[in-house]
Amino acid sequence: MNCLMLWAHPDEGSYSAALMQRARLTLEQAGHVVHVLDLYRLGFDPVLSPLEKQSYLARTQDNVDALAPHVEALRWAEAMIVVYPTWMYGPPAILKGWLDRVMLPGVAFELGGARHRPIRGCLGNIRHFIGITTSGSPWWWLRVIGDPGRSLFMKGLRPLFNLRCRARWLQLHSMNYQTPAARERFLLRVERTLRALR
Numbered sequence: 001m002n003c004l005m006l007w008a009h010p011d012e013g014s015y016s017a018a019l020m021q022r023a024r025l026t027l028e029q030a031g032h033v034v035h036v037l038d039l040y041r042l043g044f045d046p047v048l049s050p051l052e053k054q055s056y057l058a059r060t061q062d063n064v065d066a067l068a069p070h071v072e073a074l075r076w077a078e079a080m081i082v083v084y085p086t087w088m089y090g091p092p093a094i095l096k097g098w099l100d101r102v103m104l105p106g107v108a109f110e111l112g113g114a115r116h117r118p119i120r121g122c123l124g125n126i127r128h129f130i131g132i133t134t135s136g137s138p139w140w141w142l143r144v145i146g147d148p149g150r151s152l153f154m155k156g157l158r159p160l161f162n163l164r165c166r167a168r169w170l171q172l173h174s175m176n177y178q179t180p181a182a183r184e185r186f187l188l189r190v191e192r193t194l195r196a197l198r
Contacts, residue, residue, distance in 0.1 A: 001128075001197075003027050004077035005036045008084040008095035015175075015183060019132055020083045022187050026194040027081075035073055039094045046097020060105050070102045079128035079197060080161075082153065086135035086171075089142070090149045099157070108160050121160035128197060129158060129167040132190055139173040168193055
């Protein structure tokens with residue numbers, strides 16, 4: 001299937017890079033087509049400008065045209081995979097900015113049509129979502145504060161995808177205290193999860 005992978009980390013020698021590379025290789029070996037958007041190397045600007053905000057609803061097509069390669073990749077994807085480090089309880093600004101700028105009306109969602117109606121998803125093409133992240137915090141602390149990063153993707157964005165979208169969340173907690181063996185086990189967990197993608 002067509003797999004869109006979003007990677008957000010400034011260090012190409014990081015553990016996050018190892019996760020992205022293992023994920024990509026696993027998917028390619030399974031016969032999937034993988035398109036990686038390496039947001040830092042692309043120099044993606046995460047800032048929603050005043051001009052973009054003005055045209056967001058009034059002239060949405062202007063924003064779509066300005067980000068055409070990213071919008072096309074989103075519409076092409078059957079599976080979406082995000083790989084990033086959890087910073088300050090959420091994704092790096094460059095990835096959050098990608099969501100702000102690319103998940104546009106008419107692309108990712110339509111307005112609900114009334115004050116108390118939620119938005120309606122437009123990304124029925126996405127049948128699988130996999131989140132892969134690391135965090136310095138232990139798992140229990142993230143649960144205490146509501147696990148905002150996981151909630152963003154698994155609760156906030158998932159309704160934009162296919163109604164039968166299968167979603168998986170893989171997170172290595174307490175990253176600063178993990179041993180090399182534990183990091184390798186997590187890499188293998190990522191590999192097993194992606195190898196089972198159908």
